[in-house]
Amino acid sequence: MSASSSNSLKAEPNLTPLLDVVFQLITFFMLVINFSNDNYDSRIKLPVAGSARPLDDPAMLLEDRLILNVDSKGQLLFNGKIFSGGQAVEQIKFEAQLARENLKTLRGKKVDPSEGLPTRVVIRADRDTPFTPFFNIITACQTNGFRKFDLKAMNGQ
Amino acid sequence: MKRKPQEDVEIPITPMLDMAFQLLTFFILTYHPSPTEGQFSMNLLPAQPVINMNAPAADSAASNSELPAGLKTLPTTLLAADDGMLAKVTLGENQIEGMEAFTKELTTILKDPTLPFDQTIIKVDSRLKYSELMKVINVFSELKVNKISFAEMGADEGTPP
Numbered sequence: 001m002s003a004s005s006s007n008s009l010k011a012e013p014n015l016t017p018l019l020d021v022v023f024q025l026i027t028f029f030m031l032v033i034n035f036s037n038d039n040y041d042s043r044i045k046l047p048v049a050g051s052a053r054p055l056d057d058p059a060m061l062l063e064d065r066l067i068l069n070v071d072s073k074g075q076l077l078f079n080g081k082i083f084s085g086g087q088a089v090e091q092i093k094f095e096a097q098l099a100r101e102n103l104k105t106l107r108g109k110k111v112d113p114s115e116g117l118p119t120r121v122v123i124r125a126d127r128d129t130p131f132t133p134f135f136n137i138i139t140a141c142q143t144n145g146f147r148k149f150d151l152k153a154m155n156g157q
Numbered sequence: 158m159k160r161k162p163q164e165d166v167e168i169p170i171t172p173m174l175d176m177a178f179q180l181l182t183f184f185i186l187t188y189h190p191s192p193t194e195g196q197f198s199m200n201l202l203p204a205q206p207v208i209n210m211n212a213p214a215a216d217s218a219a220s221n222s223e224l225p226a227g228l229k230t231l232p233t234t235l236l237a238a239d240d241g242m243l244a245k246v247t248l249g250e251n252q253i254e255g256m257e258a259f260t261k262e263l264t265t266i267l268k269d270p271t272l273p274f275d276q277t278i279i280k281v282d283s284r285l286k287y288s289e290l291m292k293v294i295n296v297f298s299e300l301k302v303n304k305i306s307f308a309e310m311g312a313d314e315g316t317p318p
Contacts (some may be wrong), residue, residue, distance in 0.1 A: 010203065015170045017176055018174065019170060019173065019174050019177060022174065022178060022179060022181055024178040025181055025184075026177060026180050026181050026184060029181070029184030029185065029188055030184065031188060032188065032190075033184060033188060046194065046293040047287055047288035047292075048288075048291075049195065049291045049292070049294070049295040049298075050193075050295060051192075051295050051298045051299045052195025052196055052197055052291075052298075052301070053195050053196065054193050054194065054195050054196075055196065059202065060198075070287075075305055096204070115192075122196070125287045126162070126287065127286065127287055127288035127291075128241070128286055128288070129286065129287040129297060130283065130284055130285070130286065130287075130289070131237075131281045131282065131283050131284070131285045131286075131287070131290060132240065132283040132309065133308065134290075135281070135307060135309050138307065139318070140200070142201060142203040143203065145198055146279065147200050147201065147202065148198070148199075148200055149198070149200070149201050150196040150198050150199075151196060151199070151291070151294070152194050152196050153191045153194070153195055153196065153197070153199045153291050153295075154192060154193075154248070155194065156194035156197065157191075
C-alpha cells in the first residue's frame, strides 16, 4: 500500500490574506479615530456659517483650550454637569484660577493681568441660545482674564 | 543516505485573526465620523468705552492707523423679532432690513476710502438667537473685519419712540 493513500486529507484555508486585510482595516480605524472629541457635546446644534474655517494652524492645536458648551437654554455644559447663571460664572472663575495655578506651578510663570491668560476659550453655543446667557459667559471669561476666544460654527460649504 | 523528513513549522494564525477581529469590532463601534466644525477666532478684551471724549482730534494728514479706536469702530445694532430672529440691523445710523441689504450696505461702507472703519462693536438685542448673531459675524468675517466686540442692548433701547 502506498503511503499517500493512508494520509487523511487536510483542508486548510489560507488565512494570511484575510489577516492582512483585517490589519489594514484596523490601521485605518486607528488613524481616523478621534478621542479628543470627548469635550464636545452632541446635544449642541451649532449654527451654520460659511466663512467659519476649520482649525488648520498646528500652533493653535497645541494651545491650552477650555471648551464651553452652551445649550439652547443658555446653560453651561461642562465636564458632564449643567451650570446655570451664577453657577456658570463661578465655574469659569474656578477654571481661570486653575489655569493661573497651572501656569505658576508647571511653567513658573506669573500671569500679567494686562496680557490675560494664554488659554483659548472655545465656545460651542447652540443655534437657539439667546444672546444674554452667551454674553454673560463671554463677560465672565473676560473678567477672569481670558482673552482668546473661538466661536464654533458648522462649516456651511 | 537517508534524508530526514522535512518538518513544517506552522504558526497558528487563527488566534491572531480572532484578536484582530476583536480590535476591528472595537474600532468600528467607537468610530463616529464628526462633521467638520469651523470657527471664528477673536481676541476679546474686556468692555471699555470705544469713544474717548478726551482723545485729540484726528489730523487730516494722519494715517488711518493713528486715528483713535472710537473713530475706526463701526457701531452695529441688531434688533430681534419676538421669535428671536433678526428683525432689523442698524449700521452706523442706517436702518436696514434683511441680510442681503445688510451685506450690500456693509460692503459699500467698507469699500469707501473716506470712511476709516476697520472694526465693529455689535450691540445685540438680548432675545436674539445665536444663529442670527453668527450670520452677522459671518458677513463681517467675509469682508475681513475681524476686530469685533459685543455689547448687550438695554431693555429700553431699540424700540421706536
